[in-house]
Amino acid sequence: MAGGIDRRLVYNVDWVLxxxxxxxxxxxxxxxxxxxxxGRNPDLYLKQxxxxxxGTLGLVMAATIDYxxxxxxxxxxxxxxxxxxxxxxxxxxxxAGTRRWIEVGGFxxxxxxxxxxxxxxxxxKIFSEYRQETxxxxxxxxxxxxxxxxxxxxxxxxxLGTAACLVPLFLAVAFLAGLxxxxxxxxxxxxxxxxxxxxxxxKDYQKTRIYTFLDPSLDPRxxxxxxxxxxxxxxxxxxxxxxxxxGSQAQLGYLPARHTDxxxxxxxxxxxxxxxxxxxxxxxxxLWRMLETARLARDRLGAFLVAGITASFAFQVVYNVAxxxxxxxxxxxxxPLMSYGGSSVLSSLVGIGLVLSVRMRRFAN
Amino acid sequence: xxxxxxLRDVQSRLAVLQALVVGLVALLVIQFWNxxxxxxxxxxxxxxxxxxxxxxxxxxxxALLDREGHVLVGNRPSFNVVLVPEHAVDLDRVVARxxxxxxxxxxxxxxRLVRRQPYRPLVVKTDATxxxxxxxxxxxxxxxxxxxxxxxxxxxxxxxxxxxxxGRVGEITERQLELAEYKELAAGSLVGQAGVESQYxxxxxxxxxxxxxxxNSRGLEVSEAERQAPVDGPSLTLSIDASLQAAVEKAFExxxxxxxxxxxxxxxxxxxxxxxxxxxxxxxxGIDASAWASLARDPQTPxxxxxxxxxxxxxxxxxxxxxxAALEEGVITPATTFFCPGYLAVYNTVFxxxxxxxxxxxxxxxxxxxxCNVYFFQVGIRLEIARLAKWAKLMGLGVPTGIxxxxxxxxxxxxxxWKMRVFKTPWYAGETVSVAIGQGQVNxxxxxxxxxxxxxxxxxxxxxxxxxxxxxxxxxxxxPLGIRPETIAAVKEGMRAVVAEGTGWPARLxxxxxxxKTGSAQVVAKSRLEKxxxxxxMQPHGWFxxxxxxxxxxxxxxxxxxxxxxxxxxxxxxxxxxxxxxxGLDRPTPPGPSGTADTxxxx
Numbered sequence: 010m011a012g013g014i015d016r017r018l019v020y021n022v023d024w025v026l027x028x029x030x031x032x033x034x035x036x037x038x039x040x041x042x043x044x045x046x047x048g049r050n051p052d053l054y055l056k057q058x059x060x061x062x063x064g065t066l067g068l069v070m071a072a073t074i075d076y077x078x079x080x081x082x083x084x085x086x087x088x089x090x091x092x093x094x095x096x097x098x099x100x101x102x103x104x105a106g107t108r109r110w111i112e113v114g115g116f117x118x119x120x121x122x123x124x125x126x127x128x129x130x131x132x133x134k135i136f137s138e139y140r141q142e143t144x145x146x147x148x149x150x151x152x153x154x155x156x157x158x159x160x161x162x163x164x165x166x167x168x169l170g171t172a173a174c175l176v177p178l179f180l181a182v183a184f185l186a187g188l189x190x191x192x193x194x195x196x197x198x199x200x201x202x203x204x205x206x207x208x209x210x211x212k213d214y215q216k217t218r219i220y221t222f223l224d225p226s227l228d229p230r231x232x233x234x235x236x237x238x239x240x241x242x243x244x245x246x247x248x249x250x251x252x253x254x255x256g257s258q259a260q261l262g263y264l265p266a267r268h269t270d271x272x273x274x275x276x277x278x279x280x281x282x283x284x285x286x287x288x289x290x291x292x293x294x295x296l297w298r299m300l301e302t303a304r305l306a307r308d309r310l311g312a313f314l315v316a317g318i319t320a321s322f323a324f325q326v327v328y329n330v331a332x333x334x335x336x337x338x339x340x341x342x343x344x345p346l347m348s349y350g351g352s353s354v355l356s357s358l359v360g361i362g363l364v365l366s367v368r369m370r371r372f373a374n
Numbered sequence: 375x376x377x378x379x380x381l382r383d384v385q386s387r388l389a390v391l392q393a394l395v396v397g398l399v400a401l402l403v404i405q406f407w408n409x410x411x412x413x414x415x416x417x418x419x420x421x422x423x424x425x426x427x428x429x430x431x432x433x434x435x436x437a438l439l440d441r442e443g444h445v446l447v448g449n450r451p452s453f454n455v456v457l458v459p460e461h462a463v464d465l466d467r468v469v470a471r472x473x474x475x476x477x478x479x480x481x482x483x484x485x486r487l488v489r490r491q492p493y494r495p496l497v498v499k500t501d502a503t504x505x506x507x508x509x510x511x512x513x514x515x516x517x518x519x520x521x522x523x524x525x526x527x528x529x530x531x532x533x534x535x536x537x538x539x540x541g542r543v544g545e546i547t548e549r550q551l552e553l554a555e556y557k558e559l560a561a562g563s564l565v566g567q568a569g570v571e572s573q574y575x576x577x578x579x580x581x582x583x584x585x586x587x588x589x590n591s592r593g594l595e596v597s598e599a600e601r602q603a604p605v606d607g608p609s610l611t612l613s614i615d616a617s618l619q620a621a622v623e624k625a626f627e628x629x630x631x632x633x634x635x636x637x638x639x640x641x642x643x644x645x646x647x648x649x650x651x652x653x654x655x656x657x658x659x660g661i662d663a664s665a666w667a668s669l670a671r672d673p674q675t676p677x678x679x680x681x682x683x684x685x686x687x688x689x690x691x692x693x694x695x696x697x698x699a700a701l702e703e704g705v706i707t708p709a710t711t712f713f714c715p716g717y718l719a720v721y722n723t724v725f726x727x728x729x730x731x732x733x734x735x736x737x738x739x740x741x742x743x744x745x746c747n748v749y750f751f752q753v754g755i756r757l758e759i760a761r762l763a764k765w766a767k768l769m770g771l772g773v774p775t776g777i778x779x780x781x782x783x784x785x786x787x788x789x790x791x792w793k794m795r796v797f798k799t800p801w802y803a804g805e806t807v808s809v810a811i812g813q814g815q816v817n818x819x820x821x822x823x824x825x826x827x828x829x830x831x832x833x834x835x836x837x838x839x840x841x842x843x844x845x846x847x848x849x850x851x852x853x854p855l856g857i858r859p860e861t862i863a864a865v866k867e868g869m870r871a872v873v874a875e876g877t878g879w880p881a882r883l884x885x886x887x888x889x890x891k892t893g894s895a896q897v898v899a900k901s902r903l904e905k906x907x908x909x910x911x912m913q914p915h916g917w918f919x920x921x922x923x924x925x926x927x928x929x930x931x932x933x934x935x936x937x938x939x940x941x942x943x944x945x946x947x948x949x950x951x952x953x954x955x956x957x958g959l960d961r962p963t964p965p966g967p968s969g970t971a972d973t974x975x976x977x
Contacts, residue, residue, distance in 0.1 A: 142383070185387050241424065244409040244417020257425040262591035282410040286403060293399045300392045304385050312384050316391065327398045334405045 021369045022072070026298045030346065030361050033291050034061045034354070037347030040275045043254050044268035045349075053268060053349060060351045064358035071362025075370065076130075079363075080310055083134040086127040087155065093120040094162040101166075106214075109166045119352035121163045121171045126360055128156055128175055129182075129317030136186035137310035143187045146195055153179065153196075167212065170328070170342030174321045176200065181320035182313045185303075218338050235265045240335040242271075242278040250281030268349040270341060273333040288347075292326050299361075302368040311367040318360040426599060427458055427589045429495065433580030434526035436607030438540060438570060440616040441642075441843065445531065447540055447571070452527035452659075453502040455510065455520065456495040459487060462519045472498060472520060475509050489561055497562055501527055501659040518592045528564070528658040534651035535623045536614060538679035539643070539779070539841060541569020542654035544661070567657070569679070570612065570841055572780050580607030611843045613642030621955035622647045625948045631915070631935040632680035632820050634839075635952060638828035638921055638930040641837030641852060643777070645952070648680040682775075682782040685817040686934060689893035690745045690941070691917045692766075692812025694826055694865060696753055697742060699765030701861040705756040708738045708864040714748035721804035725751050742868025743876030745892060747811050754810025759801055762809060763789040768855055770825045770836055771818050777839040785822055788815035812893060824932035827919040829855065830865050830889070831927035870924050878918065880946040886957045887924040890949065892941030893917030895934075913937040918945035922953055929956050 038061065042054035079086075093111070097120055101108035110117040135152040156179045164172035184193060208216075242258035245251070256278035258264045264274050277285050296319060303315035322345055329344040331337045343350055345357040409417065438447035455476065462468045469487075473480040476499050483498055490496045498520070499506065507522050528543045544567040550556050555576070556565065565579070566572035583604035588596045622633050622645045635644040652669055661669075669677055678684065700706045716732035718725045727733065727747040733740075741749035754762065767773065772787035786792075788809060790801035808814035821839055828837050834857035838850040869889035872878040878890035894914040896903075903912050916938030921930040931949055938944025954960050 181391060184391070185384050187383065187387075238424075240409060241417050241420045243406065244413050245421035246410055247414040247418065248411055257421055257588075261425050261588070261596065263421075263424050277406065277410065282406055285406045285410065289399055289403060289406075293396065296395050296399075297392060300388055300395070304381075304388050306381070308379050309381065309384060312381060312388070316388065320391070323395050323398075327395075327402065330402050331405075334402065334409060336402075336405055 017372075018369045021372070023298065023302065023365055023368050026295060026302075026361065026365065026368075029291050029295050029298070030358070031061075033288070033295070033346040034064075034358075036276070036288060036291075037061075037272065037344075037349075039253070040272050040279075040347060041268045041349045043256070043279060044259055044264075044272065044275050046254070047260065048262075057349050057354070060354045061358075063351070064354045067355050068358040068362035068365070071359045072365040072369065074363075074366060076311060076314055076363060076366045077308075079130055080134040080137075080314070083131045087131050090120070090124045090127045090159055091162065094124060094159065096120075098162065098165055107166050107168065109168055116351065119171075119350075121166065121168055122352035122356035123359070124159055124163065125171065125174055125178070125321050125356060126318070126363070128159055129178055129314055129321065129360070129363075132156060132179055132182045132317050133310055133313035136182050136313050137308070139186060141187070143189050144183065144192065145189065146192045149183050149188060149192070149196070152183075167215075168341065169215065170340040173328075173340075173342075174324050177324040178317045178321040182317045185313060185316050186309075218340070235271070235339050236335050238263050238265065239271055239274045239333050242274040243334060246278040246281045246284075248282045250277075250279050250284055253279055255279060270329065270339075270343055270348060271333060272348045273330055273344055276347075277333065289330070295361075296323050296326070299364050302364050305371050306367050307371045311370070315364050315367050318364060322357065322360060423460075425588050425590075426586050427495065427595075429521075429523065429585040429587060431583035431585060431602075431604045432525040433582045433604035434606050435528060435543070435564075435571075436578040436580065437609040438578075439609055439611045440614045440619075441611065441644075442616065443611070444616045446536065446612065446614065446616060448529050448531065449526035450529040451524055452500070453504075453507050454497050454523045454525050455499040455502050455506065456523055457483075457498050457520050458495050459490070459519070468517060468519060471513070471517060475513060475517075476502070476506050495521075495523075500525075518594045521595075528654075530654045530658075532616070532619070533653045533655065536619050536646060537569075537651045537654050538648045538681065539569055539612075539614065539646040540654065541571035541573075541779075542567050542657040543571050544657045564658070568677075569779060570610070573778050574610055574842065578607045578610060581605040612841045613637070613640075613644060613843050614646070614841065615644045618952070618956055619645040619647070621645075621960075622952050625951035629935050629938070629944075629948070630674060631933070631938070631945075632684060633931065633933045633948065633952065634681045634821050634824045635956070636824050636828050636837065636839055636930045638831035638837065638927050639852075641825075641828070641839045641850060642843070643839055643841050644929060644956075646681050646841075648678065648684070650674050650676045652676045679779070679781075680934070681820050682777060682779055683819070684934070685783050685785050685819055686915055686917075687814075687895035688771075688812040688816060688818045688823055689895040689914070689917055690747075690812055691823055691826070691891050691893035691919045691932075692810075692816065693742060693745065693750050693893075694830060694869070694891050694919065695766050695769050695771070696750050696757070696762065696810050697738060697865050697868065698769070698830070698857065698861055699762055700753045700757055701738075701864055702765065702857060703757060703761050705761075706738065706753060708860075708867070711735050711737045712741070712749045712752045714746050716748070718748050718751045718807075720751070720755065720807065721802070723804050723807075725807055738864060739868045739871050742865070742891070743871035743874075745872075745877050750810045751807045754806045755803075757806075757810070758803075759788075759790060759806045759809065762806065763787050766816070768836070769829055770822050771816070775819075775821050775825055775839050777821060778841055782821075783819055785818040786815060813896065820932040820934045823917070823919055824930055827891075827921050827932060828927075828930040829857075830862060830869065831921035831930045833859065834862050866924065869919075869921075873920075877942045878920070878946050880942060881918065881920055881950040881953065883922070883950065883954060883957065883959055885959065886922050886953070888920055888922040888950075888953060889924050889927075890918055890920040890946065892946060893919070894938075894940050897937070910937055913939045916941045916944035916946075918949045920949045920953065922957070929953065 038054050038057050041057045045053040097108055097111055101110055109119050132152055156175050160172045160175045242264050258278050259267050259275040264271055267275050299319040303312045306312040325345050329342050332339055343353040434449045437445055440446050459465055469480055469483050543564045546559055546563045546565045566575035583602040586600040587598050590596055626647055626649045630649055632648040634646045713735050714727055714733035716727050716730045733744055733746045736746045736749045766787040772785055774782040774784045793801050805814055809816050835852035835854050837852045840850050869891055873881050873888045873890045877892040881888050881890050894916055896914050898912045916935040918933045918941045921927040933945040933949045935944035
């Protein structure tokens with residue numbers, strides 16, 4: 010009776026969330042087309058479309074699985090995550106100074122993207138087993154250490170952006186599970202201290218990024234270049250945008266990483282403030298709907314799982330868009346659902362699949 | 375049976391997370407409103423700067439034509455290598471590679487980079503060779519931020535001929551950039567730096583056009599957005615006669631000095647030379663520092679236009695002025711005679727005539743013809759300095775002629791007021807005796823003396839010398855000085871005798887009657903010359919003023935040969951060559967003197 014596809018379950022699918030998700034993914038495909046149609050890989054948008062298809066399969070599978078069965082295997086998930094991350098660090102191909110990928114049958118997969126999903130399951134499982142009303146710092150030490158280890162492994166690749174996603178994930182679930190506000194403040198202090206101690210171990214290019222974020226004119230051709238060019242693209246889009254395929258920053262190649270991390274710049278330039286508000290509203294709708302699902306969940310496990318996935322998703326959206334707008338330092342963090350990249354699309358869609366799974370089963374036993 | 379957990383606490387905390395998400399997205403929307411609506415224009419401009427590159431379409435400067443329409447100064451196509459540093463991802467690498475490709479120093483390129491304007495293409499090398507262009511084309515993809523522009527370059531087919539009159543062009547200087555006259559120009563613009571090129575710079579420049587092209591992030595041109603065609607500078611016709619100018623240059627070969635030929639009826643300059651000269655072509659692409667230094671420090675001052683900037687003692691050519699003044703003031707008549715014993719002792723000084731044995735009894739005509747000093751000592755004593763100075767100034771000494779060339783010298787006509795003002799000492803009557811024969815403090819430019827010749831030639835009108843035929847015009851009409859025709863006739867008669875039977879005999883032509891006046895300008899005191907009589911730089915300058923034909927003069931001339939010893943020996947033969955060409959009589963000098971003149975004796 011658990012698992013399998015029940016008619017009642019299909020009836021409870023959140024079709025509105027599914028619809029909004031696929032609108033965003035298709036806007037992403039259109040922006041990938043705009044960003045790459047005149048370049049060396051003009052067919053990249055077709056690949057992205059295919060990846061959305063693969064991701065849809067992942068979404069369906071995730072929705073089909075009963076999240077409670079998944080949570081029962083949290084220990085296995087954790088082991089798999091840690092092993093894959095260590096494997097990447099040891100044997101992954103070196104690309105642009107980083108080891109983030111593993112080759113799977115001709116495809117490249119970023120384990121860190123899927124580890125985010127696993128982390129959400131693990132954190133939800135641990136916190137759902139606590140029975141007390143409020144939690145102190147001592148209660149969060151074990152899950153904190155478990156997630157911290159994964160984050161450190163990801164940060165070593167190095168992939169600070171993805172590693173950072175685990176922090177809001179963990180904090181959001183701990184907060185829902187009853188972590189006291191005083192403890193939240195303490196945790197923030199611990200994280201700040203950790204950041205201070207990490208500073209000497211940051212690579213030079215990472216430090217430069219932070220310096221030039223504070224003053225982009227320090228290096229208008231180097232690290233500050235991306236922020237400057239992105240702001241120019243966004244600002245020059247104006248209220249209604251310059252038109253699809255008409256953005257000079259995107260079309261003439263001034264925008265860096267325009268089909269991946271800076272895909273939102275292309276949208277802002279070509280669709281203007283109007284397009285930005287429409288797409289941000291869609292994201293807000295998706296996030297709101299996900300948190301609604303957490304509220305409707307039949308158990309703490311479901312609520313925590315959805316909250317963890319949503320927190321990491323929200324962090325990525327907010328950070329990436331803030332980066333495009335020049336509000337935060339440039340970090341390699343893709344925009345969920347829209348940025349080109351298989352692992353990111355797959356991870357986003359699987360995450361939403363799990364959210365659907367929780368919602369579908371809110372009345373089920 | 376269903377078991378529901380109590381989730382109320384979790385649900386209330388979820389509301390906090392929902393509020394947080396809404397708040398963050400709202401913050402983002404505010405930032406996008408700020409960037410895309412409030413500051414949209416600023417960023418639109420930046421995007422425009424990013425993608426568009428302004429390519430100047432240089433307007434060719436107007437050509438300079440001679441009176442017959444021959445090209446004196448024109449333009450030829452040339453290649454400029456330009457760089458837009460904003461498009462360079464690694465500027466150091468681009469500069470190093472460019473310096474290597476063009477075979478020039480990196481420092482030279484960096485120096486230009488410092489003074490450039492943002493987003494304006496920087497000219498790295500002007501007048502690049504075909505080999506340079508080929509080398510750059512071969513590296514087109516490695517150096518996309520570098521391009522080659524075809525621009526018209528100033529060309530001076532006459533090379534150094536008439537160089538001082540025509541002038542030269544050069545990059546605008548820092549000082550010029552601050553002047554109102556040049557305020558629309560950018561650093562690196564070519565402007566006239568001397569001569570007509572400078573005087574008529576604004577008229578000749580035309581208006582540059584531009585192309586605004588769209589470039590991609592690698593600096594490669596994608597399309598053209600806008601084009602404004604350049605407006606060519608209009609050509610300017612000068613009064614110079616290229617053929618006569620060539621004859622003047624030829625006559626001056628191997629000599630230092632200057633000559634200027636005017637049309638005495640209008641003041642138009644027919645030819646003008648100053649030697650040694652320089653080749654203005656060397657300046658058009660930016661002269662290098664060592665070449666400039668050698669020109670600027672040359673003791674022969676090749677950059678100076680001696681015709682308007684060289685001030686020389688006029689020597690005996692001044693007697694034309696003294697004679698006119700004396701006749702007009704009624705001090706003498708053409709028939710007045712004085713006896714010349716070879717010297718005049720007056721004011722406790724002995725003043726010498728050039729002919730130590732004496733000229734004997736002289737009337738005005740013979741005094742001018744033989745350049746008798748004693749006659750003019752007597753004239754000076756009777757005129758006195760005030761009336762002499764008045765007439766010298768009327769005839770154009772001590773003030774610039776107003777020719778349409780920059781930086782003209784004014785020369786000097788001394789007077790008691792001038793001496794009191796400058797030296798705080800009174801005028802001595804003995805000084806007038808010297809000034810009457812063009813010695814002492816008086817000095818003048820060759821152009822001023824050519825103008826004096828023109829006054830006698832055209833019947834008493836002071837011309838305004840000028841080079842441009844199509845510009846100016848108003849205010850350039852000759853000004854009548856109110857000299858009586860009898861005076862003009864008497865002076866002219868004396869000048870006719872100078873060539874026919876006096877010191878100017880080498881200027882005689884077979885079929886055209888030439889009027890003239892010789893002169894020699896002492897460079898050092900006579901006593902010093904006597905100590906080293908053969909030192910070249912101590913020899914007097916030779917002068918010759920002339921106009922012809924005597925009855926209806928169409929040309930007036932001043933020739934000055936530096937250190938030519940005498941006007942008779944140096945300047946008069948040059949004048950003859952020029953006049954012979956003007957009248958189409960290019961033939962050798964006639965045989966020796968037939969008149970009464972002593973060839974050695976003048977002054």
